[in-house]
Amino acid sequence: MNATTPPVDVVGRAGAVLRALAAHEPGGATTTAVAQWCGLARPTAHRLLSALAREGLADRDPDNGRWLLGPELFFLGTAAAARYDVTAVAHPFVRRLADATGESAFFSARRGDETICLVREDGSFPIRSHVLSEGVRFPLGVASAGMVVLAHLPDAEVEELLARTDLTAVWGDQHRPEEVRRHVALTRAQGYAVNPGLIVDGSWGLGAAVFDTDGRPRWALSITAIEQRLGLERRRELGRMLLREAHELSRALQRRGPSAYSS
DSSP states (O other), X not given: OOSSOOOOSHHHHHHHHHXXXXXXXXXXXXXXXXXXXXXXXXXXXXXXXXXXXXXXXXXXXXXXXXXXXXXXXXXXXXXXXXXXXXXXXHHHHHXXXXXXXXXEEEEEEEETTEEEEEEEEOOSOSOOOOSOOXXXXXXXXXXXXXXXXXXXSOHHHHHHHHHXXXXXXXXXXXXXXXXXXXXXXXXXHHSSEEEOXXXXXXXXXXXXXXXXXXXXXXXXXXXXXXXXXXXXXXXXXXXXXXXXXXXXXXXXXXXXXXXXGGO
């Protein structure tokens, strides 16, 4: 279920439904799950899903009845990729992190009050976290990518987001405003974010912000690992590595120019 206020306009609702389907890939989502995720009544969600399916923007598995993203989105995405896709630039950095650490590494982009994972690369360590994969979104302040982006925003923007978003409704009391503020302060002090199993017990994450030419945090590099592999010394080592890679990726994306900033 999403943590934001349900949209009231048709386009906003359709967008929320598509984002819900993306969050439930690759297995798909039931009508009830989509309704709960978007904060909509089930009949409303079903009408929207059916209308999107008629346009090819959603699809339904005939075997289990689950809803999936539709084929038309692939063609629309292909047409837009030349302008907006930054994954080709980010992918070598993510792969290098996965190879160097043995952990799962990620590249996420900010979209409004959320981060969305665009790239995932798994390392050699056989036990992996499945909290994050391509297409999965988290609100700012949730998970290491969302926390590190939030922490590098001005105080006024942090407070505005906390005022309009109830993170505890979905993500629990560990995301109360005072707890988020505490994590923001810690992240600013050390430069990178640490998620100490706040989403899934035992699954930790580290994140570093990636900046545009105006110094705004538009993306993040992150790593997830089981708690036993992220002792204090290794966290510091991986944090320094993330910061180095994030700095170099920032430079690479800044050279690409403003077209990268719409991600």
